Amino acid sequence: MQRFETLDWIMIGVYFMILLGVAVWVIRQKNENTEDYFLAGRNMGWFVIGASIFASNIGSEHVVGLAGSGAGGKIPLLIYELHAWLVITLGWVFLPFYLRSGVFTMPEFLERRFNERARWFLSVFSLLAYVLTKVSVTVYAGGIVIASLLQIDFWTGALITVILTGVYTVLGGMRAVVYTEAIQTVILVIGAVTLTVVGLDAAGGWANVKASLPEGYLDMWRPATDPEFPWPSLVITSTIVGTWYWCTDQYIVQRVLAAEGIKEGRRGTIFGGLLKLLPIFLFLIPGVISLALKNQGELQWDSADEAFVSLLMNKMPAGLRGLVAAGLLAALMSSLASVFNSCSTLFTVDIYKKLYPDTPESKLLNIGRISTGVVVVLGILWIPIMQNISGVLYEYLQSVQSYIAPPITAVFLLGIFFKRINSQGALATLVFGLVVAILRIGLELMRDSLDPDGLLHVFAATNFLTFAAWFFLVCVTVCVVVSLLTPAPAPEKIQGLTFGSISPEQKAENRNSYTVWDIVTSLIVLALVAYVMISFNG
Known part of the structure; x- marks a missing residue:
């Protein structure tokens, strides 16, 4: 594998100087209170919101994991990257309810809709989910990328990732996160597009890439009997997980809560939805190209998770290699910064402030900073366990999210669309869901030691997509029956707070928050999603 040259280091240095300048400028804009620190004063415009949504989502798990899915024969997982329509759903369906309630967090919204116990439970549930998925996956993948690029050991790379990001996130809060993410989005897109173009040229064009792959390799639609990715379960479960992630999860929704109003927030989700289509071409396709080059004898790598970095270091010319590396570092830092800020918001606003309501604003800011460090340590401790669950990073992320998402998705969807749902039904669903998720993850880790003919082995070994689809149906049943x-x-x-209880004034306010162009651009995004789905069919 080639090493960086002087021109590469110059490009990386220029990127960090720009990032440092923006971070210092933002940090000097004093955070006077929690609204400034956690929601950037609620005055963000649509471009910054859309870019922040994209940059928050596109992290190291995409750089390593999505490219690894393309190189490792797991093309059906790209359906998770076609959730642009769910990003738009956040703006059109969920956002008006969130902004009308004036909340800081999603658990706070559940308190408004149900009761305080639902808020407590989702706060703890969400922090646990962040440790199991976002923090550990991002630090793990960041360690892989930085270790590969800088030729250092994995744990040194992981710690560098955390320290680089933690400083400006802790000092600058949400405003530092969203403004640096806007820059990182531009760098990331330019870098990854360049790598895709160079990779295609090295492989002799797209026709040569397809010819170097097994027949049917690029088909994302597998038969219903497929043991890995049966298409009915894939469609249902990806929609459940997508609704949780894009429409109800603090990590993403916090960006939209920082909007000036419903109009800016919705337009931010439309722009974010358009950007969401890019990862297929920025990461999955380079993974496929890397596999094609390996089959042609042009590249050598052992693990599919190494495909992206191998393509970068061996096929990109000096200078451009540094630009793409800066884009990778942008992805690592933006996703980590977002999860740091979301964790500190959840802990400070939903847990600490509830326990100590008279705490001064200045102390709450310090508590938020300290809580970030605790969550990061827990995520690092989880990494060795995480490595035993799945061989491909992106598949690990989707499998664990498939166990976490069903109860939360059921509670939010039913809570907004069905006014008869009450706090008892919501809490019963969340408690039931957490117990089942813990059981599934625990038994999956112990699967090899279970009786192959026993019920516990069936519970642990059932395809994660099929398991999650049935799990969601049971959660909906529990919520409705108990209510x-x-x-x-x-x-x-x-x-x-529900569709059945909106006043005429609120309906009129919502109608005045969009124009025909908002509708047209939303339809264009939906058409592009349909086109990609049809294209990856054989």
Whole structure:
């Protein structure tokens, strides 16, 4: 594998100087209170919101994991990258309810809709989910990328990733995160597009790439009997996970809560949805190209998760290699910065402030900074366990999210669309869901020691996509049945928080928050999603 040359280091240095300048400028804009620190004063415009949504989502798990899926024969997983339509759903369906309630966090919204216990539970559930997925995956993949690029050991690379990002996130808060992410989005897109073009040229064009792959390799639609990716389960589960991630998860929704209003927030989600289509071409396709070059004898790598970095270091010319490396570092830092900020918001606003409501704003800011460090340490401790669950990083992420998402998705969807759902039904679903998720992850780790003919082995070994689809159906059933067997919520409690309780004034306000161009651009994004789905069919 080639090493960086002087021109590469210059490109990386220029990137960090720009990033440092923006971070210093933002940090000098004093964070006076928690709204400034956690939601950037609620005055973000649509471009910054859309770029922040994209940069928050596109992390090292994409750089390493999505490219690894392309190189490792797991093309069906690209359906998770076709969730642009769910990003738009956040703006059109969920955002008006969130902004009307004036909340900082998603658990806070559940308290408004249900009760305080639902808020407590989702706060703890979300922090646990971040440790299991976002923090550990991002630090792990960041360690792989930096170790490969700088020729250092994995754990040194992982710690460098954390320290580089933690400094400006802790000092600057949400405003530092969204402004640096806007820059990182531009760098990331330019770098990855360049790598795709260079890779295609090295492989002799797309026709040569396809000719170097097994027949049907690029087909994302497998038969319903496929043991890995049966298409009905893939469609259902990816939609469940996508709804949780894009429409109800603090990590993404916090960006939209920082909007000036519904109009700017919705336009931010439309722009973010358009950007969301890019990862297929920025990461999955380079992974496929890397495999084609390996089959042609042009590249050598052992693990599919090494495909992207191998293509970068061996086929990119000096200077451009440094530009793409800066894009990779941007991806690592943006996703880590987002999860750091979301974790500190959840802990500070939903846990600490609830326990100590009279805490001064200055102390709350310090508590948020300290809590970030604790979550990072827990994520690092989880990495060795995470490596035993799945051989491909991106598949690990989707499998664990498939166990976490069903109960939360069920509670939010039913809570907004069905006004009869009450706090007892919501809490029963969340508790049931957490127990099942822990059981599934625990038994999956112990699967080899279980009786192959026993019920526990079936529970642990069932395809994760099929498992999650049935899990969601059971969660919906629990929520509806428990709610119908207990008293209905008071009408004044849910006013404006469900579709069945919106006032005429609120409906008029929502109608005035969009134009025909918002509708047209949303339809264009939906058409592009359909086109990609059809294209990857054989």
